[in-house]
Amino acid sequence: MKAFSPIEKHQDYTGAKMGLWIFLFGELLLFGAMFILYSVFRHWYPQDFHNASRSLNMITGTVHTLVLLTSSLTMVLSITAIQKGNKKLCLTFLFLTILLGLLFMVNKYFEWEHKIHNGIYPGSEFLLAQAKGVMVFFSLYYSMVGIHGLHVIIGIVLLSWIFWEVLKKPDHHSRWDAFLHKDFPGCHLAIVDAQGKEVWKGEVFDDSVKQIHLRVSYHPVKERIHFHDFISLENCGLYWHLVDMIWIFLFPLYYLIS
Amino acid sequence: MRSQAASYASQVDVAFWFIFIVSTILLTGITLFMIFCLYRYSKKRNPTPATFDGSIFLETLWTVIPTILVMIMFYLGYEGFLSMRQAPADSMIIKVYARMWNWRFEYPDGRKTDKLVVPLNKPVKLLMYSEDVIHSFYIPAFRNKEDVVPGRENFLWFKAIEEGTFDVLCAEYCGDLHSYMSTTIEVLKQEEYEAWEKGIVLEIKGEALKGKEIFHGKGACMACHSVDGSKILGPTLKGLWNSKTIVIQDGKEREVVANEDYIKEAILNPSKAITKGYENIPMNAYKGILDEKDIKALVEYIKYLGDNPK
Amino acid sequence: MDVSVSYNQEKTAYPGIFGWIFSTDHKRIGVLYLLSIATFFIVGASIGVVMRLEMLTPGQTIVQPRTYNALFTVHGVIMIFLIVLPGVPSIFGNFFLPIQLGAKDVAFPKLNILSWWLYMTGALIAVAGLFVGGGAPDTGWTFYAPYTLKSATNIVMPLFGAFILGISSIITGLNFITTIHRMRCPGMTWNKMPLFAWGLYATAWIQVLANPIVGITLLLVIFEKVFDIGVFDPSKGGDPLLYQHLFWIYSHPAVYIMILPGMGIISEILPTFSKKNIFGYKAIAYSSMLIAIIGSFVWAHHMFTTGMSDIARIVFSFLTFLVAIPTGVKIFNWLATLYGGSIEVKTPLLYALVFIFQFCIGGFTGMILGTLSTDLHVHDTYYVVGHFHYTMFGGLGFALLGGLYYWFPKMFGKMYSEKHSRIALGTLFVGFNTLYFHMLIMGWLGMPRRYYDYLGYFQTLHVTSTIGSWILFVGIFYMMGNLIHAGLKGEKAQANPWGGTTLEWKISSPPPTENFEEIPEVVYGPYERKGGQE
Ligand code: HEA
């Protein structure tokens, strides 16, 4: 038999949330810097920006937007599902979210493919012959949308990972032997179930009890994410919403200004 | 070099010395105080430490006094800055073109030079353009500099109040020969300036003109050779024509006359005969870069430089 | 489990070195950072010495212009991105922040080791960039467009390395903010938090807020070089000044990322050796935040000569001066802490005093740079080079060394020789001031920086300065030898050799893995010496 001291599992929800919010704030600044660049250049070359944006297809842009908005919705639904303890539903919505993210990327791919095919890409002969503002417009367009796309990809990877985590089932195979060597006069041992209801209750200890030997075999829950602890899922969700939100800003700036 | 050769230079120095003196007093005070404490409040002399740990009065004092001091500093700098930036309306306008790694100047009447000559006590406004990367036009004796940024017109103005020749340096890092990107400002009395103005307006035409273009353009010879007698990286080409120079060929010194053949060789194949004193600075070979016609034009230009001393 | 086993002896899940590089223990991570940073410092500093040799004579002394340009770039990049930026937070912040707060670890231990991995990855990418592609970059550590866009050297890799280092820095920052908010032990209110933690807190915010901006800027430069976009290149409609703005919006606050934790160390050392409570605790704590805030709005003082509008220059100059005030408040409170104390003169204290002296020179020269008229003269001359070596090396560098001497017994459980460390400090002091004070003089006389060659009349000053670098070299060697010897053969250190009052002195040296058997409770201010806190 091996002696264990119960190692406290450190769980700080507020801390974990806070860390993520600070991170998201940083992300906002990252895009913020680019939005500033955008506004400076747009201020310098209003006409060129206007002209250049006409070559972007508004319908494609709208589809992008709708896809991402829907994915935000499914993300929220998946978190609600886990809160209710419905893992299956949670997984379904998560899967839908990932699918929509992929759809966005595919859509993006065809949009860019089309542009590049038509010779509109940074450094292309066609662009070099255009007005300066047009060149800058497309430089910014490709950088900002590209970096946003990168975030979508990172988001998809994160969601896939969390999908895998949610999928994990409780583990039934390990055993735990405990050896306690303390006195707890006035307490009693109890086993409670997941809802906090007492399943079994021992007798009250009195002063005469000096040692407790306890041997329990149990099924520790290996699943990281369940209706009680879904902070990782929630954080992934927050990240996903941020990515969506940034698109909501990108969309009018590039597709709707003309 | 320590001269205050521009009208506003003394203002800059006043701001400097004010800050310098305030800083020296503060630094000395701080240092002496530390030494004093080490001595007076050492464990030996003061075994029981005092217990005070704050004072609103002192905090206020050392917030307010530095605030006043720095505001004076700011004001001095601000005042000097205004003089440095407000060019009088009657300034003479000279255009400055910077590129890796030389300066060129264009006067109102279209003259082009590679060093700046200005009249004494007359305001001059430089409009500055860069053809490649950022450079910075710096005249230490005038205490002023301004970057030359591609895609932008920056200006710098000055009124030179001292005769003489002053260094102009490039103060913004611009590549390999950044530290060689220098020229001079010559400040001349009004009469001398007018004489210079007449003297340099030389007729240059035909092949020699083409040579000059190559010299400043395709060949970029001006990066290393001056045409006014000053030494940049390589020897000056002014007065080179038909003069005698000492070269090192196959490890031996030899005197040659700078005739057409020699100059052609020097351009196409410079490492063959290296001018004495320049053994460590290689000139790039122009074989394959310039063709026969270009070389011919360059020779004409060098000939022209020789025939027409200042 | 035996709680008294020290962190560096503990049996870990992985054998040998893997027990360190996969450890999530904040103390081991701190030591990892210490060793990596020291290694890079030796490289960067050696390059500095080579540069001084080249400057011994005008014209060529030992290297070609192209090589010299690469040398100062690599020197600057290593020093800034690999050493002084991560420096104090990563080494001492990791090691001591949780202990000073009475916590067992930082908020996100796994992210913490991830940040070291990112640091090493970024550093190695940057260093590898020197040997592949077009060779070492020759742009200066500021990577100004459009020169950077034109240079044929390998710039993409160092930039990408710096980008990754930025991510590492953001992670450290958010980890510290969360730790400070969530993991202070019972009783430790904000106003009972040690000043070192305050310095780290201010710094952590700048790290989180400013890093993304430089991150995106560097990324855009990479895009310009690789994908031909044109945001900063004027020939494509871009604007080089926007690059400078974005660069300095980060890199000016970055200098406070460097100095604030350093000042935190000074605020720890002085009360300990004066045997007296710190003077003006709140003033020192809040001035850190003030410096961080004001410091975020002065970036364009690096651009006074770029052709920015005159109004902008005036405003930025004005704001620049405001930073001096909270900095001065710190200095004067430190002096008042010494006053009336019962001072025990030990090496860490001497470092702190040398810090105050040298940092003041750095700060005062900063005033000349912030003044509009004088900056037009000294911008991009050796005056600036002198200024930033005084602040970064004379200030932050000496604070870091002071911290090392202060906490060395705690970190490694060994004492060093007091005599030898004083001799080393004396040598460093003489060498440092000989080396850099002459740079200030040269700068005022008009010697531009990043110059391979120079006019003959500067030679005497350059030679003196170079001699200073040799003295400094000897000093650093001596110092390192002294510490290495102490680490191997030193006497065993007590738990509290200096009579410090903060929590790290309440546990054994070196600290046990879990720091505290029981989370402590705090009643008094961190430097108060009543209620049996002696
Ligand atoms: C640790 C790093 C550090 C620190 C702390 C500082 C601190 C300051 N710096 Fe420095 N600086 C750099 C690192 C640092 N700097 C670097 C790396 C560069 C060059 C980058 C490059 O181009 O490569 C640079 C460049 C630089 C410039 C640009 C110069 C140029 O290129 O033209 C300027 C201009 O204003 C400046 C100003 C200041 C000021 C006003 C402070 C202030 O914070 C100083 C405040 C402190 C004091 C003033 C002393 C103590 C105060 C008192 C004792 C109170 C009483 C004081 C008075 C009444 C004056 N710095």
Ligand code: HEA
């Ligand atoms: C904290 C940062 C830091 C530090 C510590 C230093 C340290 C040194 N620097 Fe600095 N320097 C910068 C940051 C720093 N530098 C930056 C940012 C730039 C701007 C770059 C740019 O323009 O882009 C710069 C630029 C710069 C220049 C200007 C180049 C130019 O403009 O032309 C010079 C010139 O002399 C210089 C010299 C030195 C020297 C001699 C040291 C020396 O002090 C180093 C001292 C250390 C030693 C002498 C110790 C070496 C010891 C060993 C190697 C042995 C130990 C070995 C064992 C124990 C095994 N540096």
Ligand code: CUA
């Ligand atoms: Cu041109 Cu430096």
Ligand SMILES: [Cu+2]
């Ligand atoms: Cu700054």
